[in-house]
Amino acid sequence: IAGITQAPTSQILAAGRRMTLRCTQDMRHNAMYWYRQDLGLGLRLIHYSNTAGTTGKGEVPDGYSVSRANTDDFPLTLASAVPSQTSVYFCASSDRVGSTDTQYFGPGTRLTVL
């Protein structure tokens, strides 16, 4: 692995179903982030994590949850998907949160909720 990987690449999901998007990084970065990207809008932060064991809410956290059991993995869970959660989801990492460090992005997961 080099950088950040995300799985699945794309998914079509029925409304009301539970879904976990996976994210793994091998750069030993402390900080990790989940964003969603919608047409005509800037990236919006969903949740972030400063370090293993801690998480925080971003700009649009409702309907999503995260966990950070270790440094490498930062899964995003939709407990009960709704059509408004149709989006492209990007996981990112940086050496530190609360700094000007560059964020590195995974390839994204394209999620469609019907």
Add this chain to the structure above:
Amino acid sequence: GQNIDQPTEMTATEGAIVQINCTYQTSGFNGLFWYQQHAGEAPTFLSYNVLDGLEEKGRFSSFLSRSKGYSYLLLKELQMKDSASYLCVSMDSNYQLIWGAGTKLIIKP
């Protein structure tokens, strides 16, 4: 409020120069990033400015004026592979990133 404004789309010719402008309103200011995003791919870092002035990096340069809340990305000797969206991103005093919607740059032969 916090806001980023950049043009939605621009068109330029291969070999030419293009300037993508960005204005920002940010609570406090900890710098301005530019990211490149090819269609269907992840954003990748291009530049970071925190002081006024021009920073040159190969064919790409980025300019910042803090007093005017203004930045631009200058791309020289355009190549077809430069067709992408360019995202202007400011960082506020809490180190939160405010992302612009991006400028889609179309390069024509």
